[in-house]
Amino acid sequence: MSESLTIRRPDDWHLHLRDGAMLEGVLPESARHFARAIIMPNLVPPVVTGAQARAYRDRIRAALPQGADFTPLMTLYLTEETDPADVVASHRDGTIHAVKLYPAGATTNSASGVRDFDRVRPTLEAMAEAGVPLCVHGEVTDPEIDIFDREAVFIDRVLDPIRRATPGLRVVMEHVTTSQAVDYVRTAKDGLAATITTHHLVINRNHILAGGIRPHYYCLPVAKRETHRRALRAAATSGDARFFLGTDSAPHPDADKESACGCAGCFTATNTLSILAHVFEEEGALERLEAFTSLHGAAFYAMAPNAARITLRRRTAPLSLPARIATGAGPVTLFDPGFPLYWEVAE
Numbered sequence: 001m002s003e004s005l006t007i008r009r010p011d012d013w014h015l016h017l018r019d020g021a022m023l024e025g026v027l028p029e030s031a032r033h034f035a036r037a038i039i040m041p042n043l044v045p046p047v048v049t050g051a052q053a054r055a056y057r058d059r060i061r062a063a064l065p066q067g068a069d070f071t072p073l074m075t076l077y078l079t080e081e082t083d084p085a086d087v088v089a090s091h092r093d094g095t096i097h098a099v100k101l102y103p104a105g106a107t108t109n110s111a112s113g114v115r116d117f118d119r120v121r122p123t124l125e126a127m128a129e130a131g132v133p134l135c136v137h138g139e140v141t142d143p144e145i146d147i148f149d150r151e152a153v154f155i156d157r158v159l160d161p162i163r164r165a166t167p168g169l170r171v172v173m174e175h176v177t178t179s180q181a182v183d184y185v186r187t188a189k190d191g192l193a194a195t196i197t198t199h200h201l202v203i204n205r206n207h208i209l210a211g212g213i214r215p216h217y218y219c220l221p222v223a224k225r226e227t228h229r230r231a232l233r234a235a236a237t238s239g240d241a242r243f244f245l246g247t248d249s250a251p252h253p254d255a256d257k258e259s260a261c262g263c264a265g266c267f268t269a270t271n272t273l274s275i276l277a278h279v280f281e282e283e284g285a286l287e288r289l290e291a292f293t294s295l296h297g298a299a300f301y302a303m304a305p306n307a308a309r310i311t312l313r314r315r316t317a318p319l320s321l322p323a324r325i326a327t328g329a330g331p332v333t334l335f336d337p338g339f340p341l342y343w344e345v346a347e
């Protein structure tokens, strides 16, 4: 059994940092272990122009703890009014690294998302031409479609048609939760990758609903049945470069989670690396952890991997982490993997 593992510093290819007091509270949790992160633009109001992305990036930089080495990689929120020229210019000058597609109504703060996919066609074409990646929240919002089927239906109804109509568009299917998504990404020729979250490698839908409703396990896409969790674990630990870490760490104040209509999101920034080391070890794939957390995503985004390294050490006694962190926006509960964690990032 390995006792220690040194890997290149990880990146998080899908992260929610929010703004204001919440940003200040959660940013140190990501900056401690991660070198870079793709920052989701679903603020209220959303980040829709290059100028807004620059202003948000400035607020993130200002909230960083002294001496932190963390680079926010900004994204724009795609709307039917997005100006293709602004997207291309913001990518060219280094402001943004991707554009995020939320189907309207699919998840938290997605009301300004896309209803009519034909109306974003000019932007998608300009992105394909300029090499701007599209990050996709892959769920249909049709109320007729069962929530557990929304990802699989999205592939057939929306994602595959978009990819066929826009050859050359580079797409990241975010936070995949199903074997259908894993298969779709695996069989695609090129220009398609997927992020996988920490929590979807750990929980299935029973964790949310059996023996009492557990709001801190509720996220979107919602966790599916066990066979899908197994497929995600196989993909993440396979060494296939099309799968990489995007935690989707999505903080909400506890009061908004523990509510009659609770918000979707698991907060995993603090303990992600300890959990992932546990999962990869359990799958006999500890030697492939670095590829998943620190190499594949950078390669997809055409960036060099981080030069700095971190070391994970196995403790003899389980790690004791607080159940929640305090933020100026209220307490935020950490994702509880339901098993003791022995791997710790050496500080």
Ligand code: DOR
Pocket: 016, 042, 107, 108, 137, 218, 219, 220, 221, 248, 250, 251, 264, 265, 266
């Ligand atoms: O669980 C989620 N939380 N899924 C999303 O797609 C959005 C996120 C959030 O912003 O809270």
Ligand code: ZN
Pocket: 014, 016, 040, 248, 250
């Ligand atoms: Zn997200």
